[in-house]
Amino acid sequence: MLVIGLTGSIGMGKSTTAQIFRDLGVPVHDADAAVHEIYRTTACAPVAHLFPDAVDSEGVDRTKLAKIVLVDPEAMKRLEDIIHPLVLEHRRKFVELQAKAGAELVVCDVPLLFETGSDREMHLSLVVSAPAPVQKARVMARPGMTEDKFSVIMGKQMPDPEKRRRAHVVIETGRGVDSARRQVIALLRALAGCAHSGSGL
Numbered sequence: 001m002l003v004i005g006l007t008g009s010i011g012m013g014k015s016t017t018a019q020i021f022r023d024l025g026v027p028v029h030d031a032d033a034a035v036h037e038i039y040r041t042t043a044c045a046p047v048a049h050l051f052p053d054a055v056d057s058e059g060v061d062r063t064k065l066a067k068i069v070l071v072d073p074e075a076m077k078r079l080e081d082i083i084h085p086l087v088l089e090h091r092r093k094f095v096e097l098q099a100k101a102g103a104e105l106v107v108c109d110v111p112l113l114f115e116t117g118s119d120r121e122m123h124l125s126l127v128v129s130a131p132a133p134v135q136k137a138r139v140m141a142r143p144g145m146t147e148d149k150f151s152v153i154m155g156k157q158m159p160d161p162e163k164r165r166r167a168h169v170v171i172e173t174g175r176g177v178d179s180a181r182r183q184v185i186a187l188l189r190a191l192a193g194c195a196h197s198g199s200g201l
Contacts, residue, residue: 113125
């Protein structure tokens with residue numbers, strides 16, 4: 001089974017590209033969705049121990065937690081030390097289940113693919129990218145986004161040129177969804193051709 005690591009900086013179209021894969025029948029593990037689940041279950045106790053004000057009866061309140069950790073690098077590091085191993089375990093279980101189910105290809109949507117070293121677990125690294133002005137316009141249109149918050153988030157992420165340099169494949173999303181879909185379809189056809197010919201990647 002081929003495992004593709006999908007990543008891209010904020011506003012680059014990663015979630016949209018992940019949905020394109022789903023629409024084409026490819027199983028996708030969503031790290032953000034996994035975090036949501038973890039914040040309701042396994043992360044509650046350790047997060048409550050460190051950040052009690054960010055946890056209530058329904059689990060971890062991500063808005064309250066963000067206000068704490070986005071302005072405190074040490075707090076962010078402590079949070080990441082809790083969350084990253086739990087997300088990794090969640091992803092590995094997903095991949096194992098898909099392999100048992102006979103899937104030929106899965107996509108793992110990982111926002112910090114290179115930053116966390118998760119690319120080493122993938123057969124192929126795919127980066128979604130768009131011109132910087134397009135990226136910023138997309139992000140600033142999000143509810144509650146500010147210039148300061150955008151700067152903090154960008155500071156946590158590897159620069160787009162470095163992501164592109166490390167990628168096996170780059171999907172350009174600046175020309176819209178239809179263009180991105182055509183690129184994904186072309187990739188899947190190329191991968192299927194490699195598999196049928198036995199030539200590998």
